[in-house]
Each structure stands twice: as C-alpha cells, then as structure tokens.
Amino acid sequence: MKLIKIILAMAGLVATPIVTIAGEDSQLTINEEPFVTSVAAPAHLENVDTIYSGWTFRTDETQALQMDDFDNPAFVFIDQAIDTFNAVDGSAGKACVSCHESPEVFKGLRASMPRVNGSGELETIPELVNNCRTERMGAEKWKWSGGKMAGMIGLIGLQSRGMTVDVAINGPATSMWEKGKELYYQRVGQLDMSCSNCHEDNYGNMIRADHLSQGQINGFPTYRLKNAKLNTIHGRFKGCMKNIRATPFKEGSDEFKALELYVASRSNGLMIETPSVRN
Amino acid sequence: MKLFAKTAFAAALLGSASFAGSIAPSDVQFGESGEIQASLTGVAGDAANGRKLFMNRKKGNCLACHVNTEMSEQTFHGEVGPELDGVADRYETEALRGILVNSKMMFEGTIMPAFYKDAGYNRTLKKFIGKTILEAQEVEDVLAYLSTLKE
Numbered sequence: 001m002k003l004i005k006i007i008l009a010m011a012g013l014v015a016t017p018i019v020t021i022a023g024e025d026s027q028l029t030i031n032e033e034p035f036v037t038s039v040a041a042p043a044h045l046e047n048v049d050t051i052y053s054g055w056t057f058r059t060d061e062t063q064a065l066q067m068d069d070f071d072n073p074a075f076v077f078i079d080q081a082i083d084t085f086n087a088v089d090g091s092a093g094k095a096c097v098s099c100h101e102s103p104e105v106f107k108g109l110r111a112s113m114p115r116v117n118g119s120g121e122l123e124t125i126p127e128l129v130n131n132c133r134t135e136r137m138g139a140e141k142w143k144w145s146g147g148k149m150a151g152m153i154g155l156i157g158l159q160s161r162g163m164t165v166d167v168a169i170n171g172p173a174t175s176m177w178e179k180g181k182e183l184y185y186q187r188v189g190q191l192d193m194s195c196s197n198c199h200e201d202n203y204g205n206m207i208r209a210d211h212l213s214q215g216q217i218n219g220f221p222t223y224r225l226k227n228a229k230l231n232t233i234h235g236r237f238k239g240c241m242k243n244i245r246a247t248p249f250k251e252g253s254d255e256f257k258a259l260e261l262y263v264a265s266r267s268n269g270l271m272i273e274t275p276s277v278r279n
Numbered sequence: 280m281k282l283f284a285k286t287a288f289a290a291a292l293l294g295s296a297s298f299a300g301s302i303a304p305s306d307v308q309f310g311e312s313g314e315i316q317a318s319l320t321g322v323a324g325d326a327a328n329g330r331k332l333f334m335n336r337k338k339g340n341c342l343a344c345h346v347n348t349e350m351s352e353q354t355f356h357g358e359v360g361p362e363l364d365g366v367a368d369r370y371e372t373e374a375l376r377g378i379l380v381n382s383k384m385m386f387e388g389t390i391m392p393a394f395y396k397d398a399g400y401n402r403t404l405k406k407f408i409g410k411t412i413l414e415a416q417e418v419e420d421v422l423a424y425l426s427t428l429k430e
Binding site for chain 1: 336340342343344354355356357358359390392393400401402403404405407410412
C-alpha cells in the first residue's frame, strides 16, 4: 500500500507533524462503479487542501464491506425502509408511496442537503420526512435517530449515491453557515476541544486505536460496526461531543442543523456514499 | 473483617486529609513559561500509580495521543502529540508539571486538555462540571512516572 504524506502546520505541542494517510491509492468501487474519495478542497476551506472521504481512513476489511451492496450490512435496514415506504401509516391512510411514486424520485436530494427552504428555514431530510408524516399522513413523528428514521433517510440518501455533494452556502444560507462554522471551531467540554482540533488538525493520526478522519458526512447515515446500526449525522455529532465531555446539543436543534450545513459544505466535491460502512 | 473496614476507613480519612492540603486548581501559580514550581500536594508522586493513570482511558489516557515505548505492551499508541520517550531529558520537572496541569499556559492553542483545571469550560457535561480530569495527587503521580522516561 502506497502511503502519501501531508505536512501540516499545526499549533501547539507539535510543530510540523507528518500525517500519513493510508489507503490513498485504494480505489473505492461500489458494485464495480468507481467513486471519488479524495478531491481538491472547496474554496471556502482555509486550512485543508484536499478533502478525503472517511472511507479512506478505514481498514481494508471495513473498506471492503462498502464495496458491494451484498456485503454492506446497512442494506438490511435499507430493505426494511423499502417496506416502510410502501406501508400505510397514520390517520390519512397513506403510505410514502401514495404521494411519492418510488424512492427514486428523491434522486439528488441528499447531495444538496441541508438547504434553506422558501420560508428561509434551514431544513434537513429527517425534518422533511417528519413533516410528511405529521402533515400528510396523520402519523406520529419518528425520533431523529430512531431505527425507522435512520432507515428511511438511508433509503432516500441512497438514491443520490455517486452524485457530487453540492451544498449551497451563499445567499439565504450564509448566516446559518457562519453559525455552523463558528460551532466547528468552538472548543467545548472538559477536554476543551473543537471539531477542528481532531478533524482538521489531526486527520490521518491515530488517537489510540482510532484513525482520525476529516469527519466528512457524505456517507451518512452510516452503518457502524461499533453499534451495528445506521447512525445519523446529528447522532454522530452528539457522540463526538460526549466523548470530549461536553453537553451535546439536541438532535434537530438549530445548532446541529447549522453544524450539519457547515460540515456538509466541507465535503462539497466528494460523492455521496450513503449508506457507508465505518467502524 | 470489621477491623479491616476500620483500617480502610482510617486510610481513606488520611487520604482525604492529604488532598485537603493540596493546591486548588484556581490557586495554582504558573511561572512565566507556564511551568509550576511547587508540588500540588507536597506528597511525593507514585510513579507506579502514575503509569496506570497514563494508560487508563478514564483518567490520564495519555496514551491516546502519545507514543510511549516504555509501555510497548499496550497495543495502541496515539500520534496526536509528541512521543514521550525521553521526555524527562527534554523537560524539567516543573515544566512537565505545568504541561500536565494546563499545557495551554506553555503552548497556546494546543489540543492537549488541561488535567488540573476545573472552570472556564464551555458546555461541560453535567457530571464533569467543577471537576478536574485528574486529582492533584494523580497529577503528581503521572509526573513521577514521566520523570522516569529518560533515554
């Protein structure tokens, strides 16, 4: 395996560490279709030249699981979501399929989310799903990171797999994007760390047994070997914050939505890999 | 058994008595380059316990970020911070104490957490509010262990 070395200028105890990214020459193919897993960083990124999919940082074994849908454990949940998509639920006697001909109509959605809607609100896919459920189906809301929701947003996201992430950060999104950026660089918790401390300054480094990635979210919801289920973006943010002994924001909160917008924009140029496999 | 319990209780009292004599996190005096002259407790550090704290994921977890060859029996060593082989040759004890207590006093902007600081954080998880990562004596114990890392 060829290794590439990136010299990072970092503040603090380490002056100029050498960061090694394994797997740089490994080519991600999914069902034999090639995927872009590293690309020039979007112009708004000041401290990073190249962006890497989280797939790049995983072991050969974990990488392999994502390369064929028959091997990818996430598809158990995708299959369940297809059943849910077709099942009537709620007082209006409707299923998803009553209004949306098939999951395929959502092709492209995942690659541009989150986005600002006509009312100037930042919206995410789980919110769109729950709006449908409560407004049109007369059904109960799903929990943000519950199994039903994670499966459904996995199914919706899958339709955009292979498309290039292209999240809008200008115009009406600007203020929320700025807020998300501020959160990304804000130190929190007793360990007093920001997202950037690990995922910008130290990607490629081991933190004990974990290989730090850039924290890209283009593969979410992601199947984690650690908990054997689909994990949502906000669920992962929450886990990260707890790890650094910080009180997490709530899933679906304005803070996490803004952070999602900002983090998604850091992956502009990578491909949607939903549902990815990570450890 | 009863006698044992009493002895343990007395030992616990003695233990807390020694903590009572330790310098509070807010009272720690840093020198100009972030070093700390005085022991936090006045009690000599226990290097063997320091070694345990160094690898304990709920305590120092120093190994999460630092390679330490002396601990090569442990499988995973982090790469975020500098290697600690021979760290006692490179830093005076007082400097190491400062780095453990709050490394930001010496290295502005470092990712390294402050292990003996109990305030000034943002959104700390409830159970850690007002707490330090390590107790005063634990800092001295880790320091005693680091002082053995010479090449």
